[in-house]
Amino acid sequence: MSGDATDAFLKLLEEPGERTLFILTAGNRESVAETIRSRIVPLGFFGETPVADEKAYAAVETALGAGIPEALGLSEKIAGDAPARAEAVAVVINILRAKMRAAAKPDEYRRAARRLRRVLDIADTMETTNVNTRLALDALFIESVRNL
Numbered sequence: 001m002s003g004d005a006t007d008a009f010l011k012l013l014e015e016p017g018e019r020t021l022f023i024l025t026a027g028n029r030e031s032v033a034e035t036i037r038s039r040i041v042p043l044g045f046f047g048e049t050p051v052a053d054e055k056a057y058a059a060v061e062t063a064l065g066a067g068i069p070e071a072l073g074l075s076e077k078i079a080g081d082a083p084a085r086a087e088a089v090a091v092v093i094n095i096l097r098a099k100m101r102a103a104a105k106p107d108e109y110r111r112a113a114r115r116l117r118r119v120l121d122i123a124d125t126m127e128t129t130n131v132n133t134r135l136a137l138d139a140l141f142i143e144s145v146r147n148l
Contacts, residue, residue, distance in 0.1 A: 006033045013039050041124050053087055060091040064145050071141035079134035088137070089123045092144045118143055 001009070013022065013036065024040060026032050032040075063074040078084040096119055100112035119140055126136035 001033065006036065010035055010039075041120060056084065056087040057091050057094075060088045061095065064092070064095070064141065068142060068145050071145050072138055075134060075137040075141050079137050085126075085133065085137060089126075089140065092119055092140060093123070096144065115143065 024032070059074065063070045074088070078088055093116070096112065096116040100109060100116055103109035103112050122136055122140040122143065125131055126133055
């Protein structure tokens with residue numbers, strides 16, 4: 001994107017019309033200007049968010065599969081631990097992306113994509129604001145359990 005195009009696009013991002021949704025695709029995240037990247041929420045449809053700890057993956061998957069009380073218990077346990085929180089969010093995102101990829105019908109795909117979007121919005125709020133991380137994590141897990 002040229003400098004002029006970047007400036008024009010930034011103006012659109014900063015003052016979008018009512019009910020405007022931009023979907024920006026790029027083969028490489030770094031090919032997008034930093035000023036634009038700082039204003040977007042990245043959403044990878046085909047790759048998985050890296051998860052470093054397989055035990056963490058299993059713990060989150062088990063808690064979500066067991067239901068809301070277990071998911072909220074995990075939330076309480078990891079809310080104050082930023083690395084554990086990040087791992088848990090990555091696991092939830094991976095599970096929901098897999099559900100989206102496995103959707104057999106267009107309606108199932110759209111529902112899965114909306115669920116993933118809601119979880120990504122909660123995760124973004126949790127990381128970019130001073131929201132109570134425990135409550136945000138609770139909401140993220142409840143949204144995930146509700147839709148598994």
